[in-house]
Amino acid sequence: MTKKVIFLAIFLAFMFTPSPSPAQAQVFSTEQQATLDSLRDTLIALLTQQIAALQAEIQKILAAQAETQTTVQNLGARVETVTQTPLPTGPVVTFGEPACDYRMSNGYSKIKIPFDVSGQWSSGYHSIVPELVTPNKDYGRHPFASGGGAVIRFDTGDVLGAAVASVTIDGQVFSKQFTITDLCQ
Numbered sequence: 384m385t386k387k388v389i390f391l392a393i394f395l396a397f398m399f400t401p402s403p404s405p406a407q408a409q410v411f412s413t414e415q416q417a418t419l420d421s422l423r424d425t426l427i428a429l430l431t432q433q434i435a436a437l438q439a440e441i442q443k444i445l446a447a448q449a450e451t452q453t454t455v456q457n458l459g460a461r462v463e464t465v466t467q468t469p470l471p472t473g474p475v476v477t478f479g480e481p482a483c484d485y486r487m488s489n490g491y492s493k494i495k496i497p498f499d500v501s502g503q504w505s506s507g508y509h510s511i512v513p514e515l516v517t518p519n520k521d522y523g524r525h526p527f528a529s530g531g532g533a534v535i536r537f538d539t540g541d542v543l544g545a546a547v548a549s550v551t552i553d554g555q556v557f558s559k560q561f562t563i564t565d566l567c568q
Contacts, residue, residue, distance in 0.1 A: 474502040476557035483567035492567035496535040507552035514545035
């Protein structure tokens, strides 16, 4: 409907706009002129109504945009608060590969297995136990301080072949199986 009214208004505007041609102006009877005036007034009223309706719609859209912008700002503040709050994390242990630490004078080698601890924790200890345990041998539990990683060190005289390196943090055990050889030869 709106497109038809606008098209009709443009059509009539071109139809009754005086042109610069030398042709004689068309003369309308009083009845025709009254009909044209009535049609023009009706078109003006319709266009005014359409303009008012569009202005009201624009106001609604602007209000919705302002509300959305406020909501987005509030969400942004909430997201910032959430991202700044550190989440409590448990410890995570990552083991490195066995490597030669140094060769001892008794012919054995000192081997090291680095490990890293991330997350929140308070106390821990590490040990390595061979698959074939020597009777009455204390393989020990060696404490270490928080703050990152540490190294499990042991003699090849005590551990060769399959062994399990373990790290216990706040009662939680992390372990990894290794095959230990004399890496310092």
